[in-house]
Amino acid sequence: MKQSEYLKILSLSKRTLEEYLNWGETEIAKMPIDKIISTEESAKILSPKKQSESVLSPKEKIETLKRIIDSCKECSLGNSRLNAVIGVGSPTADLMFVGEGPGFDEDHKGEPFVGKAGQLLTKIIEAMGYTRENVYITNIVKCHPMIDPTNPEKRSNDRPPTPLEMETCKHYLDEQIEIIKPKIIVALGASSAKSLLYSEESISKIRGIVKEYKGIKLMPTYHPAALLRNPSLKKFVWDDMKIVMHYLDTGKI
DSSP states (O other): OOHHHHHHHHHHHHHHHHHHHHTTOHHHHTSOHHHHSOHHHHHHHHOHHHHHHOOOOHHHHHHHHHHHHHTOOSSTHHHHOSSOOOOEEOTTOSEEEEESOOOHHHHHHTSSSOSHHHHHHHHHHHHTTOOTTTSEEEESSSSOOBSSTTOTTOSSOBOOOOHHHHHHHHHHHHHHHHHHOOSEEEEESHHHHHHHHTOOSOHHHHTTOOEEETTEEEEEEOOHHHHHHOGGGHHHHHHHHHHHHHHHHHSOO
């Protein structure tokens, strides 16, 4: 791992401790970093000797980032969610799916896209010849945005993340992208596409048109939840996925 990557992880850890102080968590703020990150991992991050002797694998980097996100309170979502929902799949995936944020089922299980929309996404992935295990699935925000944050056990309590919540959390997605290095990203739905592309255009106008995010190809398409509401959109999503499959097969759009 490059020294700059170690410094980024260390910076994230420092920011987490500072946020705990901001939210009044005095005890954890006094906790040394090797209590939040395992002793072995913190040694790799903090020791120059370890830096020269050992390199963290993508899986280890994702696990280190997960520990940081699990304790994150950079925005108010961290106070109401039950579980931080980091991502699932291969840390070396060529294909990454990015939604907007976890809902009720995801918050309870700690895994993205496990509700009805997630089940449909799984079918799309399998129709493409992949599995959830060999792609990577995540969201812009890692905590459940709720209409009523005082009642995480209430269903139909989901809402889209605000632009500020997405912008606050997006650096974690950027870290995931830097670690995984996918060949192409699929932005699922308007919130994800607008956040990644800094665009106010509707998803109906930009879907199917390959863009770029941080030098990586990006395909905006409809969110699986939209397909549940309007099954006629399925053919458009499948057209978009055929473009994605062609790019993964040939390297060409």
